[in-house]
Amino acid sequence: MKRKAAAGPRRNAKPKEDIWELRLYVAGQTPKSLVAFANLKKICEEHLKGKYHIEVLDLLKNPQLAKGDQILAIPTLVRKLPQPLKKIIGDLSNTMRVLVGLDLRPKM
Amino acid sequence: MAKKEARLVRGGLQKVRTGIAGLDEVTNGGLPKGRPTLVCGGAGSGKTLLGMEFLVRGATQYNEPGVFVSFEESAEELTKNVVSLGFDLSRLIASKRLLVDYVHIERSEIEETGEYDLEGLFIRLNNAIDSIGAKRVVLDTIESLFAGLPNPSILRAELRRLFRWLKKKGMTAIITGERGDNALTRHGLEEYVSDCVILLDHRVANQISTRRLRIVKYRGSTHGTNEFPFLIDERGLAVMPITSLGLKHIVTHERISTGIPRLDTMLGGKGYFRGSSILVSGTAGTGKTSVAAHFVDAACRRGERCIFFAFEESPSQIVRNMRSIGIDLGQWVEKGLLQFHADRPTVYGLEAHLASMHKSIDLFKPKVVIVDPVTNLSSVATEADVKGMLTRLLDEMKFNRITMLFTTLTAAADSLESTAVGMSSLADTWLLLRDIEIGGERNRGLYILKSRGMAHSNQIREFLLTDKGVDLIDVYVGPSGVLTGSARISQEAQERDVESIREQEIARRRLNVETKRKALEAQVASLRAQFEAEELELKKLTEQEKMRQNGVSKLRKKMADMRKGDSNSERRKR
Numbered sequence: 001m002k003r004k005a006a007a008g009p010r011r012n013a014k015p016k017e018d019i020w021e022l023r024l025y026v027a028g029q030t031p032k033s034l035v036a037f038a039n040l041k042k043i044c045e046e047h048l049k050g051k052y053h054i055e056v057l058d059l060l061k062n063p064q065l066a067k068g069d070q071i072l073a074i075p076t077l078v079r080k081l082p083q084p085l086k087k088i089i090g091d092l093s094n095t096m097r098v099l100v101g102l103d104l105r106p107k108m
Numbered sequence: 109m110a111k112k113e114a115r116l117v118r119g120g121l122q123k124v125r126t127g128i129a130g131l132d133e134v135t136n137g138g139l140p141k142g143r144p145t146l147v148c149g150g151a152g153s154g155k156t157l158l159g160m161e162f163l164v165r166g167a168t169q170y171n172e173p174g175v176f177v178s179f180e181e182s183a184e185e186l187t188k189n190v191v192s193l194g195f196d197l198s199r200l201i202a203s204k205r206l207l208v209d210y211v212h213i214e215r216s217e218i219e220e221t222g223e224y225d226l227e228g229l230f231i232r233l234n235n236a237i238d239s240i241g242a243k244r245v246v247l248d249t250i251e252s253l254f255a256g257l258p259n260p261s262i263l264r265a266e267l268r269r270l271f272r273w274l275k276k277k278g279m280t281a282i283i284t285g286e287r288g289d290n291a292l293t294r295h296g297l298e299e300y301v302s303d304c305v306i307l308l309d310h311r312v313a314n315q316i317s318t319r320r321l322r323i324v325k326y327r328g329s330t331h332g333t334n335e336f337p338f339l340i341d342e343r344g345l346a347v348m349p350i351t352s353l354g355l356k357h358i359v360t361h362e363r364i365s366t367g368i369p370r371l372d373t374m375l376g377g378k379g380y381f382r383g384s385s386i387l388v389s390g391t392a393g394t395g396k397t398s399v400a401a402h403f404v405d406a407a408c409r410r411g412e413r414c415i416f417f418a419f420e421e422s423p424s425q426i427v428r429n430m431r432s433i434g435i436d437l438g439q440w441v442e443k444g445l446l447q448f449h450a451d452r453p454t455v456y457g458l459e460a461h462l463a464s465m466h467k468s469i470d471l472f473k474p475k476v477v478i479v480d481p482v483t484n485l486s487s488v489a490t491e492a493d494v495k496g497m498l499t500r501l502l503d504e505m506k507f508n509r510i511t512m513l514f515t516t517l518t519a520a521a522d523s524l525e526s527t528a529v530g531m532s533s534l535a536d537t538w539l540l541l542r543d544i545e546i547g548g549e550r551n552r553g554l555y556i557l558k559s560r561g562m563a564h565s566n567q568i569r570e571f572l573l574t575d576k577g578v579d580l581i582d583v584y585v586g587p588s589g590v591l592t593g594s595a596r597i598s599q600e601a602q603e604r605d606v607e608s609i610r611e612q613e614i615a616r617r618r619l620n621v622e623t624k625r626k627a628l629e630a631q632v633a634s635l636r637a638q639f640e641a642e643e644l645e646l647k648k649l650t651e652q653e654k655m656r657q658n659g660v661s662k663l664r665k666k667m668a669d670m671r672k673g674d675s676n677s678e679r680r681k682r
Binding site: 025027036063067072 | 209211212213214217218219220221222223224225226227228229231232234235253257
């Protein structure tokens, strides 16, 4: 059910469920993380306009955070909401795979 | 010791003691300091335990805190798992001497969308290391990253970076890896970690499994190249290098009784050396256990503790059987001086046997240990393994001045001294019990094949099992060879007969002479009596004659006076 709601963002579902909570884990202002953030921003604007929230977490500043979400790879994008939890690693340059990973597009 | 030596010789490579029993000896002092070591092996070979013990010993014995990064089990699971080894992780974690970081990756949750690196892992590790000032790191098993993360080429590059980084941070690390088909590890970790590689193995031979450890390589250091059996018990891992303690033990001159007075006499009059090893070998039914029981009995009488490892009979059977030769072992069990440990050799592998023996010896602290018979253990391992194990056990015992008596069973078909050859070099005193077949019967013979450091008898003694214990008697050695048993007895009887006949003859002659002497004496006496009578007569005659002459002269004078003769007066005048 949730999947469907998520997959069709244009349909009006309950607003609370529609808020996408995304976390991007980076380690300093590396080119890779900058690219990742730019890519994420672009995808969200395109597919989730107005109903997403991005939190960028810098592990260099808060190393203990890595444990909580089991972060190994950098950059890692974590979809906290909607459930289930999803992790996408890499600089998010492969848009198709990001969409699949976020369940914005069903796997082919 | 070994650490210092290695440092002196190598002049650079420093080592970190693992604290794992035996491993430091095998590696000549421990793992390379500040470098990663690869520990690889199949499933269930003990990689994780080795890693964990490395950290626990480091934290508790060498004041080196450690970080355990687990890719497979959570901290709770690990804590539970190692409780059975006597490690209390939660206490170490609470006191910040150990940190367990569970890195969990779920392949299904992860989508790869472009370039990435493992900076997250680095940061985590760095954070963990810095938070407790760790000196030791274990990554168990980093290869699971290959299953969890896509794009192996990135992963490889990152792993290489990780190991370099660990080196730079000066961490003494253990990286575990699953054994691959044709390589040491499934993903070729040995390419990156090449300072020291330890291979663990869990092999099953004759349905009995034995764990083994081998140092495949150790850059810049000498190391033992053999496969060493190791075991995992409630005190952790224990590698058993054959030369762990080496030949450095200090001996005593103290002698202890064998429990058989005559055997003591044969051994220079005093018995075995304390802390020596005694081998009793012989074919079936020659009385090996009885010799052992005597020794136990004697030790218990002195108030010393004994452990009897029996691989053939149950304790109550031994007690019953020994009672039949007048040795009451039951009383010592009741007094707590004697412990029996009876197991079929096949219940577990050699390593486990050794472990349980070690444990009981450690707990009971006996002065005397009996293993009866040691050869039964070869049903679970090769003879070489048994010898290796015995060597190890003996080293330990000699170090603690425990006297050990072990029996070996020689197969009837073998040469009497063959089976024991493997063991014989381990033994200080070697008693050989053998059958002597003469005149249609088997008798037991005992002799001392060797006894290091003491004068000992070179003679065969006949070995008798009586209801008062073992008795050693001289065999008959005579013109007809060595005789035992009834042959000896009949020979002795024969000799006795001859002897008694001779004695009777002598007595008869003595009597004869006596009679003769008496007759002679009687004769002498009668002659003397006769002579004395004659002498008396002669005396009488002489006196009579005197008296007669006296009388005659008186008469003449009277007659002259009467005749008034002057012849006399004339003669007087002249």
